[in-house]
Amino acid sequence: MELEKAKRKEQASVDATSAVMHSFLGIKVPEKAAPVEEEVCEDVDMTGEELEKQFTERLVIDDTRGQPGDVDVDDDDDDALGFEEDGDYNEDSNELNDGGIMSNYLSKIQTRLRDETRCNFKKGDEKIPDDQKWLLKMLEEHQFSLPWQLASTLCNKLGINWAPSAYYCTVHVWLTDVQFNEMPPCGECKSNAHVGRHAFDSSYPGRRISGLKKDEYVMTMRYCCSRCKSGEKSYTFRGYNLKSLESMPLSRKICFPALLTHKSGVTMELARLIRSLVSKNVRSNSLAAMIAEMHQLEHKQQMLLYESEVAASRFYRTDDNKAPLFSDFNDRKGYNGRLITGKYIQSIYQRLIHSFRELADADTKKRDSEMIKIDASYKFTKRLKRVGGEKVFDGLVTVMNEFKEIRSHFVIFGESHDQMRPPLQAMKATMDSNGQAGPKLAFTDSPKRDADMLISVFDSLAVTQEAYNTIAEEENKQLGDKSEPTELLKSAWQRLLRPSLPICSIVHHNYSVIEADKDITMFAGTAMDLMKDRQAEKRIMALDLEWPVHFNNNGRIEGQGKVATIQLSYHTCQGNLDNDICTTVIRVQQTTTKLNATLVRLLSEDSIRFVGVNVAGDVTKLKKDFANMNNVSVNKIDLRVMARRRGVVPRNGSYSLVALVEAQLKESMEKDQRMSDWSGPLQPKQLDYAALDAIKSLQVYDSLDKLPDLTRELQRKEILAGTKVTIVASKGSKASIPTPGAEGEILSQKQIWTAPKTFTFVEGRSKPGGQFVLVRIKKVLAPGLIMDGYRKGRKGVSLGDFVKTFADDDFVMMVNLSQLRSQHQQQSSSSSSDAINPNPVIHTTELNKVNASIVNADNETATTTGFAEDDLFTHDYIFEHENEEDISPDPDSTDAFDDFSELTPAKIREIDDIIRRAVDKMGPLTAQDGEKYLDPPPKSIPICYSAVLGDIIHAIMRIKVPAKHECRKAYSAALVRAFLEWDPERLKEVKEALVKLGISEKEIEARLYYNIQWFAARVERRALPPHLLYWRVCAVLSYFGNKIDSVSKKPLFGKNEWNKAKSLLSDIRKGYFSDPPGVSFYRYRVDGRGQIIRDRKGFALLTCTRGTNDVENEHRNLLGPIGNSPVGLEMMDCLLTDIRLRRNMISARKYRLNFPDIRHFDPWLVDELQITRPRNVLVSSVFPDQS
Template identity: 25%
Template sequence: MADKEFLENAFPSLREDLVPIEKYSNLDPLIIPEGEVTVSSPLRTASDIDSQMQAVIQLLPDDDSDTQVVVGFDAKYNVEVSSRGHVSSRGHTAIIQIACSKNIFILQVGQMIAGGRLPSSLRNLLKNPRILKVGCCVSADLRYLEQCCSEPKGSFVSAVDLGKMAKEQLIVKRANVSLADLCASVLGKRLNKNVPERVSTSWEDEELSKEQITYAALDAYCALRIYEALMSIPLPTPLTSETPSETAVLLFGEDKSCLIARGSLSPLSNEPLFDGIHLTPTRCVIKVTDVYVPGAIISPHKKQLLSTFGSPPFHLVCLRSRICVSSEPPLAFTPSSTSHTLASNTVSTTSDPASSYEPVDDGDATAVGIGMLMLDTADSPQDHPVLSTSSNFEIDAESKAHGDRVLQEVVALPWLPHIRSRVLKDPFHLFAQIYISVSHGLRVDFCFALRDAIFLPDIQDKNRIKAWGSIQDPPVTFAYLMRTQPQWVLKRCKRIIPPPEQLYLPVEQVLRTYGPLKDAKTGLPLFNAAAWSSSQKVLEVIWKGFISDPPGIALYRELQPDVKAGGLPMYGCFRGTNFTEGGFHRHIIEHTPTHGVSVRHVHACLLDVVLVHNMRVGTYHSSGRPYQGHYSIWLTNELREVCLTLHSYGVIQDNYKPPDGWVNGNFYQPTTERLGILPLPQSTCEASGMLLYNPELHSSQMHWFIASLQNTQCPVLPIHNSAEETLFRQFMASHGGGTELLWQNIILAWNEIANNKKEILYELNEHLRLYYTGDWKRSLNVKQTLALTLAERKEVKQNLTSTARTKYLPAISQAPLVRHHVPQGLLELNTKTMS
């Protein structure tokens, strides 16, 4: 789904009439009240920003009072998303949003930060200790701005984290909650986050869209509203000797960090003894009405567990220092109507540092994506016996507990005819996200279970196949055919991927059930931490409706009936890119050389493969019949052009007609589309300081063929030789370690050098950043590790190279080089026949 925003921007109609699924969908959306709060147009210049920020600073009083100004604060930046849906990196801060009083300001500071500066009034506002900046993770945003602007650490002050504030007031259980969760818990409103702007690559654009402005303004406005609401909630106060009986109280654990129960101060506290326990001035008796942590130990009351007191209400003895007075029940422990959503809070799989499960490397030969397993098992199901039951397999308790923390309970909703998104994820890639062991005994059974959870067969087609199977000798069932000949069935049975309301629960059940099951031989569960994390991503995609078939859009067309199977209809499917991935990408390697040839050779082979594929598949899809003939379209065009010319002169019969369905490209302007290596846009070349391709340098240029296709003087390739590695090292030494601010400057300087040195090639910003985060940092780690372990390795290395090891080494024998000679077995020449 990494290209979702790009496609929707390119084709705005894809966003029409969408009903995206939002977390807390039962709540009304948070909106900025029109007429009461003003959202400014984006401020692009330093003077405009200074003017507005000066107005905010002017809200401070002139005297030395403790009055503070509170602003909602947030920042946006571009992100890069990997093909598997993970955010791989972030750019520098592009905009800052500030909500103050009745105004919301959108500050476009991307170019300023790239130059290592901020407008003076904005810096003053960030440094002012009497201006509170409230929001989620504000401290991290301020630290990042300090680094970008070369400010001393701690210069930007007065950050207020709403998550920590809400936890202290017992609104939420953990401090690292999202702004959307706080909005639902505190304001009772829904902050929409299932929008393309959330993970965007367009925040650095000069012109922000209306949707971007609204999204950004809402975050700052929401932060300010949450702060105001939290300030109106009274904080729990300590219990005093004057606190009257029946006062509502909260009971905390021994470490005072966790709320464990709620109740009221009991009149029995005035007695000298309760349940055989002396009531000293530091102890009291409370009546417990709600238990939040049954496993908590109450030390003053004979070290009993809360769970052993029975069902509330009950009385217990506790320390007065563990009690706070609160008239309101804590929201974090109160059943909320917001729980009835399609999916509850996402839990990060990295939150448990003690987990023994380690992510599986994608290159691990023992792990494979389910998508490839589906293809393999569909081709040869007999090689993988399917188990009818998994009851003999042991459940791995640790893996099950880990999965339970990752996958959340959901509530089934009705089948709704809404279009959630017109940019969908291909089911094949959804399967390929989860990597499991190729040797696990349940791998195939799990693949089939997940397949059946996602795809529902068409009832009419299923009944036709069942009827056909019942008259076979011997009879076969639909389930048997799906297990043994899935490809045959799927060509004759349409399938639908249901809406997320029906899809989420079955898939979640399959993942939760199969994940912790152990292999009978290795004793390892089917899922490790990496697979559980991928499962969470799969459920997130399903929950957002990015995998479900859009209602009202035909994804199948009927082909020729299968006369060998009683006339069962056969179908072609337009869903996803299965034909592209399985019928083309997967087989490219079979038709192109893998090594030992030039890029020009590979490019020519690729063009030929694409031509043949398009002729075959295009003809079949348009006519339902296979293509017949050769694949030289130029020869066919020329021959038909000659026939038309001869026909116009009367040389051939008058009733000549060109074949149906063939468009002669010689009569039309050639396409400008390119395949394979593409030319770089002129704007990219200009921004990166690249010169255009010069044919006069053709003979003396390295990789001239690549450069000609890219239309650049030098080819644009990642860092790949020692000269470029040395140059990169020099840039890192002279540009302060390659900070985010200087990449553009480095690119311009790099490409200027490439214009004069043959061994240095052009680079893009992305090339240098990827090299910096990949090979460069890995090499630093290697050098650091070598340096730290030098003493431990030195003696071993000396022993390995010591001459003592070769002192008594015998001479190594060597066979002499002998010319090949055939002494016998030669055929005799028949001189008579020759004569």
């Protein structure tokens, strides 16, 4: 009794003080709020009967709160994921009914919200008029949140005793029926068709969640699904039930403000920050300390503000009127702060990754791989927690593609192929299901051991190997005719460059050259009349320009000259035959400021479409150079975009005119004249070159026009029986063109169709109509393609499921209209091989002059700035974005050994002499003592190539040499020189360009050794065929193997090293370290917008995809987020999922052409935008070039 009296006296004192504060602030003092019943603590370990009893007792009989006997099976109260949270907070999770300030605050808000949203009324109930629903109006103004800064206003309206605003937390209200005018889906049946409002739970007014600076609350109500009843007890669930949230569309999910755990949660803002910081190697305990610092800092700042306001008030300057002190951080009756632990942060991170795991895995699986790199890491698995003192796994295997994207992760026990085969077979099955062609090359650290296994798993590697065997057989027959070493080396380079294709020629095409104004007028007028007489779709003209590029005295790009020539090509008849092409080269005088008026009319004719590669850049150049083109609009079609929309990906990945001609016309274009002088009198070769560009642009357009546009959905009026169609995915990736999943034919829409009994057709109709069309599938290209409108349980149905059901790939089904594309003619084989657009690959014919790396194929010059001569060989770059990630030099993977800085010129000459004499001799070097330790040299070494290749850096490291041996440096550098040979033509071009920049030949040669990384980032290197590579490597091994160290008096090689040298030479003879013919391992580096990255001197920068060094680097990066503390299997799996997604997004932005620079790692948001935006407005997608 005494204790109760003391409490009442204390409360009366607090109430009196509160009344004084209300009076001081001009707030009406309300009546004291009624006490709230204490909430029953939920125990995750309770049985079903105990849970039923608990919730039966706590529900109040009321027309808005349900009836006795209702059972709560709320998923968030009995979490299936089972995250343990005991001890993760510094206090119990259920504290809402402790009589604190927030408990009363939430109860009052809940009561008011219930009354304003109430729909069912009994006789005598009072309904709140719409104009008095101030709480709903306030919620709508603040995105259904009540910020804590509005607490004083809310307390005044709700009649709550005053307390400092900082004691209150932001309250989020989640009522989808009010906010979005639709009921939440039931977590069991995944539908909201039978869901209705049930009750507000007065014993649990809100879920407390942690924020970045303060805690917040989420308030909702219970809903009831009449379909999911169990006996007489209806199924109820809270609005933020986990299964219900997962069943919502993405546009609704992203509005939910929290990531919930078993009894609490965090704001989505904090959850995303945790994910980002964990990926940046911030440990969970460090994160907990950071968040604790933010919470404590916020508390002290609010305390200071409160005390400052009190100090400024005259009312509290007497001893009789003392203001209440601002509460402590963890005072439950006041500020009521709490801190989360590192363990809880780990559970949040895992929950967040689980929420998008399926989407992340789908993003990984869609990435095509023409080249795979396989490597195992045994350090990563050492960080795993042990079970019973034993390791769970031995190693982590990573598979990457040529774009440095991670294609697969899997763990192994030991190094047996039996451990690797099943995951690789699963990867192969996924690629087949997605219609991907499969890898054509593979890199591994042990090619001799892994070759047979990889070829048996991937039949595409077997096809490549068979092709290489045929090429090698033909080359060995020709090898006997060439005896001179220089001739052998030259022929080897020619074989390595690319397969031979017929070279484009102007011989079979006629063109005219005009310059006089009257001739231009006559030509433009005739062309306009001819185009107007044609059908609208046949009014096509190819447009191309040439202009000079100016250099200063030091050879640097200084600017561009005016347009020198305008080339136009068109068909003289509507048949679009190659032999009816009319081409005109218009010479433009450099002093001209305005184009011919009739020519301008031709270019501005809206009914004529002008085609070309980067034709928009050409039009921009015309507008810049000629005043009367400024306000002219040109109807243009970019061949690059057209090719991508048809799923055409050139073999070398580039979308230049050269690459498109090779891919579509099967011809090779020479670009020798591109950088010649276009400002003076033009030579016949220049005119031929200019005319041929326009001719081939028109022919490429004709070829592409015959292929279906995979981005254009069919319209209802185009649905005619007998129409050939292609079936694609309705939800394409933001960076891919829909891969054709099947080919078929539209049937009569009057037929009755019966769905297979094994599937559920959600539309429920047996007759075509609405969005669905009856189609006969004749050929399945991607069995894994999910078809809209079909369900098998809770899963979707793929084309492969239909094939299994009908035991044939010829069957009839209903297809969503959004998945249909027109099919004009048989598609190019390349249209279904690549899922995401690649970036430009180095093309030999595009690099005949070094200036071609300074000015790109579309005559767009790189921005340049002044630089000092001694800064020439530094890695300075020009980027479109200041925050470009990972912009370090990216040459070959042998940087660690490309260091000649400690070698004298005499030693460098010695190394060069060793390699030169090895090639000249084409046999053993008898002067070397080390030869006696090697196997006898073969009399002849046949040419052979392998589809499974070894990594050169691992080949070099295979022979371990003493770190302090005085010959180690020279040996390593010489071995790199032996393995990799500079592209002679490309190296010559770079040297000539450097001479023009004022660098002496002597200094260039010195820099080639002492700053070799600079050249490696700009000049390709290749591994020669076995009959040349063997003697080069053998010479280095023989020469250095017996070199004696002056200190230790020991040779560089011991017995074990000589045995490894024998093994290395044996692998070289089998072609494991030789570049195959027709394969380029170099690509241009591109920025986020797909533009080639250049240094400040204009040199285009290269990246090399040879070897497994990329995978090794990724394995080192994996160790960062883990740190030194052991992690569990689930945490490891989540880390790998997120790392995989992030790495693939960054790599795609860097190495894939025109990959969207979205700068976040939730790509499914963009996928949803690509689908939603065109439905809302009659405009293109967010990324028009993508699906």
